[in-house]
């Protein structure tokens with residue numbers, strides 16, 4: 399099996415990649431992660447999605463490609479440049495709301511909001527405000543994080559942070575988790591209580 403053969407990349411992903419060339423922004427999700435997000439998104443018709451860390455809209459594009467016409471997505475970013483880039487490519491899609499706000503501020507000001515799918519691709523909701531974000535997940539909802547497989551360039555402090563995060567998720571009784579040493583290293587968790 400070849401993981402990337404016939405992956406059917408949405409054309410907007412290629413436009414975003416082209417736009418990102420020479421910008422120095424290198425934090426976009428890879429295509430494997432994108433395809434996984436799309437598959438998971440397609441399992442939740444008519445549901446509400448949250449993405450923390452829009453970046454330039456790469457993972458947003460894959461999520462939207464999997465979501466049905468009745469699903470909605472809120473995506474949160476605190477950097478104006480990439481927020482604008484994502485909006486330029488995806489802003490005409492009425493299912494998605496682009497928020498330019500700090501992720502922690504969004505989480506703390508929406509304690510009663512609930513989502514069926516959360517992709518936490520930035521610091522808040524992953525390395526801090528984790529309980530708060532997991533609390534925003536409906537029963538049966540899916541929580542996804544990536545970039546968990548260690549790379550040589552990580553400082554020890556970051557390695558320790560990731561190790562603590564993985565251990566914490568492993569020990570939560572209300573989550574059913576799978577760890578994938580694939581792509582950049584992912585955890586998929588479902589809320590079971």
Ligand SMILES: C[S@@+](CC[C@H](N)C(=O)[O-])C[C@H]1O[C@@H](n2cnc3c(N)ncnc32)[C@H](O)[C@@H]1O
Nearest residue numbers: 425426427451452453456457476477500501520
């Ligand atoms: C890993 S990148 C997101 C990539 C994007 N999800 C994708 O796959 O293309 C993380 C993003 O989070 C943003 N960010 C960093 N700190 C943040 C914060 N406190 N609140 C909201 N966004 C933040 C960064 O500007 C960056 O665009």
